[in-house]
Ligand SMILES: [K+]
């Protein structure tokens with residue numbers, strides 16, 4: 001009973017760590033894809049299953065990256081994080097731009113991929129990346145984007161004691177300006193030349209203004 | 215190893231607490247919507263995403279409330295409990311009536327909503343409610359419904375030590391007659407005038423008769 | 429904090445036990461249904477909900493057994509394991525054959541069903557079964573199949589201290605030849621004459637060759 005209380009306490013902490021706060025990169029929270037690099041062509045040409053190419057129609061659609069069934073509730077079992085529920089970006093470099101529904105001061109980005117041990121080919125995971133932000137209304141040429149954070153997504157073997165979910169990696173953003181558009185640039189991947197699979201990135205931050213809707 | 219056994223024991227208890235028993239308010243268990251108040255009109259007029267109005271087509275359909283993908287397995291990660299997977303009932307008062315596949319003596323109703331911390335606008339959660347039951351074949355006018363329980367759904371901050379899932383709230387029903395129709399009345403919500411989001415209510419009870427099907 | 433570390437350790441072990449390794453019986457991992465016995469006819473004749481017959485259209489389709497939304501991440505909350513997400517095989521005996529995308533030495537099969545306590549009719553669960561394997565290119569008549577393992581799926585009451593998920597049952601395969609086709613034969617079920625519900629079987633094994641795709 002006492003142990004039950006302690007475990008509940010720890011479990012709650014674990015859930016909250018994963019749940020975090022509102023994820024502004026979800027379609028259901030008003031995010032929309034405004035631009036993106038090419039989808040892997042082998043995905044476009046095939047409606048039938050093609051192993052190690054692209055398996056499902058969702059991989060043709062960049063919206064998979066911000067899909068509304070990306071659960072906010074829990075990383076572990078979110079359908080959006082299921083094997084194959086990713087957008088197949090062509091090549092090992094590319095980008096996706098997302099318009100937010102709010103003016104946001106970004107505090108944290110969380111890059112999600114599936115665990116190595118269930119993946120038949122982890123080389124399509126992203127590696128080097130940059131996250132940029134801009135404010136629309138300002139000029140929207142490329143120059144208006146400011147780098148919020150850059151880093152590397154690492155494929156880990158599930159080994160570390162500290163990490164329950166080593167495939168979920170958090171990157172802090174400091175001194176973010178107010179932005180309403182995010183550009184997620186993939187600079188390299190884990191070795192697959194043909195495509196990179198992007199599952200999801202959670203985006204947390206502080207709203208610039210209180211909500212005005214009644 | 216000993217700790218592992220204890221934790222398994224506690225986890226199993228937690229799972230069972232959440233799983234409970236058969237949920238008779240699931241479409242997959244034979245439930246069907248027979249009547250309901252108005253869907254929020256802004257949901258009807260828009261096929262495109264409209265933030266803080268209605269985000270997805272499922273919000274047009276009261277069946278979302280008893281959707282077959284409402285997992286019986288676990289509350290925490292059920293897709294039916296994902297952000298936005300609710301029916302947008304117009305206003306802060308309304309109702310939904312559900313016909314069950316069984317004659318049931320109701321023992322418990324469990325109202326589910328999403329956690330406050332992932333919601334961009336928690337004011338659309340229900341507050342005051344009544345759950346009524348009736349037996350079809352008896353007159354089905356409003357007078358034939360009997361109040362099973364009334365109460366308030368509370369938005370909690372995730373603070374209490376006793377609750378792993380404070381957004382899932384259980385209401386006991388005592389001395390239920392045999393019923394085959396449930397009426398869930400929303401009397402107020404958490405402050406949003408335009409609509410109320412109803413995710414799901416689980417309904418547990420004792421069957422009047424053993425199953426006759428072979 | 430120390431307890432938190434220990435619990436994380438145990439939780440990780442539990443996750444990995446469930447996640448296991450790559451599940452080669454998933455469509456998203458290249459598996460495809462090549463043959464199967466009859467679907468329950470009452471499922472075919474009804475597009476409307478018919479309680480205790482067949483509730484959803486997915487039950488018409490054997491692909492539900494290897495569905496791409498069968499999460500590899502976790503058993504507990506996988507949508508593919510949700511109530512009703514099964515293929516309704518006619519009668520209490522039948523089979524399904526699945527072609528794999530890899531030459532595999534099978535080491536383990538994991539039969540999944542829903543927990544008894546949330547099922548309104550557990551009699552449609554499988555009981556006696558055999559799992560066979562064959563190598564295409566060899567003659568593909570029945571004679572070419574070799575029995576990998578036979579056993580019984582048991583409906584358990586959730587009672588044992590050792591089992592967090594008594595509805596998920598693992599069967600070891602010893603001395604498997606290289607196979608690329610699996611035949612899952614149901615020899616009996618838990619008492620339902622009309623049909624047997626098959627949710628999913630996970631298949632683990634060692635690949636014969638390293639992946640050649642770039
Ligand atoms: K996704």
Ligand SMILES: [K+]
Nearest residue numbers: 278294299413
């Ligand atoms: K729902």
Ligand SMILES: [K+]
Nearest residue numbers: 492508513627
């Ligand atoms: K399934």
